[in-house]
Amino acid sequence: MAEVKSNKELFNVSVSPHIRSEESVSKIMWTVNLTLAPAALFGVYHFGLNALMIILLGIVSAVFFEWAVEKIRKKPITIKDGSAFLTGLLLAMCLPPTLPAWMAIVGSFIAIVVAKHAMGGIGSNIFNPAHIGRAALMVSWPVAMTTWSKMTTSVPDVVSSATPLNILKQQGYDALISTFGSASNMYQAMFLGNRSGSIGETCTVLLVLGGLFLIYKKYINWQVPVVMIGTVGILTWIFGPAGFLTGDPLFHMMAGGLIIGAFFMATDMVTIPITIKGQIIFAFGAGVLTTLIRLKGGYPEGVCYAILLMNCLTPLIDRFCQPKKFGVRG
Amino acid sequence: MMKSFRGGVHPNDRKSYTANKPIETAPLPNKAIIPVRQHIGAPCSPIVAKGDLVKKGQLIATTDAFVSGNVHASISGKVIDVGEYPHPGLGTCLAIVIENDGQDEWAEGIPLKRDWQSLDADSINKIIREAGIVGMGGATFPTHVKMTVPKDKTAEAFILNAAECEPYLTADHRLMLEESARIVTGVKIAMKALGVTKGYVGIEDNKPDAIEVMKKAFEGTGVEVMGLPTKYPQGAEKMLIKVITGKEVPSGGLPMDVGVVVQNVGTAIAISDAVTQGIPLIQRVTTISGKAIKEPKNILVRVGTTFREAIDFCGGFASTPEKILSGGPMMGMAEPHIDLPIIKGVSGILALAEGESNTGKQSPCIRCGRCLNACPMGLNPSMFSLLGEKNLFEEAVEDFSLLDCVECGSCVYACPAKRNIVQYVKYSKAQNAAKKAAKK
Numbered sequence: 128m129a130e131v132k133s134n135k136e137l138f139n140v141s142v143s144p145h146i147r148s149e150e151s152v153s154k155i156m157w158t159v160n161l162t163l164a165p166a167a168l169f170g171v172y173h174f175g176l177n178a179l180m181i182i183l184l185g186i187v188s189a190v191f192f193e194w195a196v197e198k199i200r201k202k203p204i205t206i207k208d209g210s211a212f213l214t215g216l217l218l219a220m221c222l223p224p225t226l227p228a229w230m231a232i233v234g235s236f237i238a239i240v241v242a243k244h245a246m247g248g249i250g251s252n253i254f255n256p257a258h259i260g261r262a263a264l265m266v267s268w269p270v271a272m273t274t275w276s277k278m279t280t281s282v283p284d285v286v287s288s289a290t291p292l293n294i295l296k297q298q299g300y301d302a303l304i305s306t307f308g309s310a311s312n313m314y315q316a317m318f319l320g321n322r323s324g325s326i327g328e329t330c331t332v333l334l335v336l337g338g339l340f341l342i343y344k345k346y347i348n349w350q351v352p353v354v355m356i357g358t359v360g361i362l363t364w365i366f367g368p369a370g371f372l373t374g375d376p377l378f379h380m381m382a383g384g385l386i387i388g389a390f391f392m393a394t395d396m397v398t399i400p401i402t403i404k405g406q407i408i409f410a411f412g413a414g415v416l417t418t419l420i421r422l423k424g425g426y427p428e429g430v431c432y433a434i435l436l437m438n439c440l441t442p443l444i445d446r447f448c449q450p451k452k453f454g455v456r457g
Numbered sequence: 458m459m460k461s462f463r464g465g466v467h468p469n470d471r472k473s474y475t476a477n478k479p480i481e482t483a484p485l486p487n488k489a490i491i492p493v494r495q496h497i498g499a500p501c502s503p504i505v506a507k508g509d510l511v512k513k514g515q516l517i518a519t520t521d522a523f524v525s526g527n528v529h530a531s532i533s534g535k536v537i538d539v540g541e542y543p544h545p546g547l548g549t550c551l552a553i554v555i556e557n558d559g560q561d562e563w564a565e566g567i568p569l570k571r572d573w574q575s576l577d578a579d580s581i582n583k584i585i586r587e588a589g590i591v592g593m594g595g596a597t598f599p600t601h602v603k604m605t606v607p608k609d610k611t612a613e614a615f616i617l618n619a620a621e622c623e624p625y626l627t628a629d630h631r632l633m634l635e636e637s638a639r640i641v642t643g644v645k646i647a648m649k650a651l652g653v654t655k656g657y658v659g660i661e662d663n664k665p666d667a668i669e670v671m672k673k674a675f676e677g678t679g680v681e682v683m684g685l686p687t688k689y690p691q692g693a694e695k696m697l698i699k700v701i702t703g704k705e706v707p708s709g710g711l712p713m714d715v716g717v718v719v720q721n722v723g724t725a726i727a728i729s730d731a732v733t734q735g736i737p738l739i740q741r742v743t744t745i746s747g748k749a750i751k752e753p754k755n756i757l758v759r760v761g762t763t764f765r766e767a768i769d770f771c772g773g774f775a776s777t778p779e780k781i782l783s784g785g786p787m788m789g790m791a792e793p794h795i796d797l798p799i800i801k802g803v804s805g806i807l808a809l810a811e812g813e814s815n816t817g818k819q820s821p822c823i824r825c826g827r828c829l830n831a832c833p834m835g836l837n838p839s840m841f842s843l844l845g846e847k848n849l850f851e852e853a854v855e856d857f858s859l860l861d862c863v864e865c866g867s868c869v870y871a872c873p874a875k876r877n878i879v880q881y882v883k884y885s886k887a888q889n890a891a892k893k894a895a896k897k
Contacts (some may be wrong), residue, residue: 137793137794138778138779138780138781138791138792138793138794139779139780139791140780140791140792140793141780141791141816141877141880142791142877142879142880142883143786143787143788143789143790143791143864143866143869143879144786144787144788144866144869144870144879145780145782145786145787145789145791145809145814145816146468146624146786146787146813146814146815146870147814147815147816147817147869147870147872147875148466148468148870148871148873149815150827150871150872150873151817151873151874151875152820152823152873152874154873155823155825155873205820208820248821249820249821249823250821250822250823250824250874251821396823396824396825396826397823397824401824401826401829401837401839402826402829403826449837449857450829450832450835450836450837451835452708452834452835452836452858452861453463453695453699453705453708453833453834453835453861454695454705454706454707454708454709454710454834454861455707455708
């Protein structure tokens with residue numbers, strides 16, 4: 128009869144597969160943090176102590192809020208996975224260096240508590256938390272959020288503390304060039320980060336290097352930054368200040384928060400479409416909206432709102448961009 | 458540029474434990490526990506009773522159902538019990554227990570000598586059916602069913618599945634090195650039964666020695682031996698057919714829909730033995746491996762030998778295993794204990810040591826899309842876990858083609874959030890089937 132052994136040595140059982148790759152959420156998050164660090168450190172070097180304060184407060188408060196909410200929600204504490212750290216860091220990097228540092232805490236609160244956990248926590252948020260935090264600060268303290276400092280490392284020719292996009296919006300392209308002395312000076316300053324702007328957005332070269340590393344690690348798809356930045360470049364060139372095809376794409380591609388946005392925000396896997404096809408549509412839409420806001424809108428810069436608006440469309444894009452099934456013709 | 462299929466993953470193949478170990482014959486068990494269900498399809502009914510004397514190769518359980526596989530005695534001796542016993546795939550199952558008389562005597566008329574060239578398709582399939590041959594890669598689908606060409610279809614090609622894409626497993630690899638003649642015969646017989654002239658052998662290119670031996674063995678037969686890119690799940694029928702013939706088996710369809718029949722290496726040998734010598738399927742080669750096994754080996758073992766006996770033959774455990782698997786680590790089944798009989802479909806027994814299985818704790822999906830990139834079937838596995846979690850089975854079936862999932866586990870392998878997607882898939886499929894049945 129039934130001789131079902133009930134011996135002492137019972138082993139773990141679970142559904143297959145029984146081996147997994149070494150990849151993990153925290154590995155991804157910490158790698159992204161690491162790739163952002165050089166540009167953030169450059170921001171501190173470039174803008175001074177208050178920038179450091181904003182970054183530190185942003186990160187510490189984001190991690191604290193994550194811990195507190197998870198405690199209240201009785202969820203496992205996941206502050207070690209680096210995702211709250213990343214939100215705090217990204218938020219701080221998108222804030223002006225002269226902002227009263229405590230406002231970063233408010234921004235982190237909005238980002239973590241409202242944008243992330245009120246939506247269900249990691250993986251469930253619709254909007255990029257860091258950008259929601261920034262947008263909330265923007266409507267709460269519009270003056271503080273648009274006041275820019277002189278840089279500690281300013282080149283002699285750079286007299287204005289306004290961001291290049293501000294100068295462009297208010298005084299026009301010629302004034303922008305004369306601020307930097309010459310067009311080539313301007314490109315060089317924009318490439319190296321020697322300009323006014325948010326703490327972590329100015330140094331194009333470090334941000335691109337960080338982004339390339341993420342592409343190499345396959346943590347982000349190259350199509351997203353290429354399409355988003357390319358779309359802005361092409362559209363700003365076509366619709367130039369002096370008419371058709373008179374724009375300065377190189378300037379626009381390096382200006383404002385486009386580089387950091389395209390490499391680090393428009394690639395936030397939680398809030399963008401899941402297929403590459405969908406991501407390309409997303410990036411294209413974000414590029415179009417950025418250009419529209421920059422050229423026609425009231426704000427000098429539009430990356431933040433462009434990405435947030437495209438975040439709304441993510442579920443819809445996903446719906447129409449499912450992968451192609453094996454064994455189905457056409 | 459070698460052809461490949463979309464998706465897939467590259468797990469460490471961990472075959473070095475046993476790839477160079479020649480096949481050893483395991484000792485006969487003191488008693489063989491032989492379940493009446495070792496296949497997909499209808500169970501067999503015992504035709505022997507407690508106290509009967511049986512001989513090796515004697516039919517002991519059978520059925521009239523077409524989709525089923527006969528069961529034969531794997532040793533000679535006395536039937537000491539017919540009852541419920543632990544089973545590696547079903548929990549428990551009716552089994553016939555034979556006490557070994559130490560004689561290892563063949564049943565009457567076995568082995569015989571038969572000239573397969575003179576047989577027609579029907580008689581070959583009849584022999585295969587009587588011999589109880591099932592797919593030995595692990596799926597255990599009755600071979601004669603696969604080999605029977607439906608009237609409205611024509612077979613165009615035969616493929617020998619020698620990919621052996623599961624990590625650790627090297628049984629087919631060793632068979633190709635050591636038993637090439639029987640493999641060639643098995644393939645020729647299968648091609649004759651199907652009435653095809655086109656034949657292929659697909660081997661992953663992490664086995665260059667096997668590719669070489671097979672190329673030599675199949676010289677002049679018109680069968681093409683192909684090295685395939687090493688990528689899991691290369692040995693999944695649909696992927697194998699796609700890579701070799703360029704054809705995609707239609708969604709919901711069978712290989713025969715594109716005129717192809719695929720059989721595994723072990724199955725080809727079983728066909729050869731049954732057709733040329735009348736020997737039914739009573740033994741198989743299986744890989745005993747994993748860090749927790751003292752001396753990993755490839756062994757030739759009789760059906761009904763227990764996991765414990767096979768592991769003991771390999772020196773026992775080197776450390777306390779965390780998991781025991783029957784089959785490979787990607788699609789194999791975790792077993793709670795080792796007092797289980799080895800059945801026709803057990804392609805490997807793995808004892809994974811602490812940390813070897815790297816399972817991790819499930820966390821929420823971050824929509825990174827790795828599962829979509831890994832899925833060879835072009836599905837969206839992330840949705841299976843999300844919908845399964847919320848018991849939305851119909852949505853998973855209707856909107857995301859759940860039933861196309863082959864449960865290869867590539868998505869889970871790739872998932873950084875360690876989500877148990879295959880578990881949700883199996884659960885949702887079962888719940889969906891139950892719901893459908895309830896509606897009828």
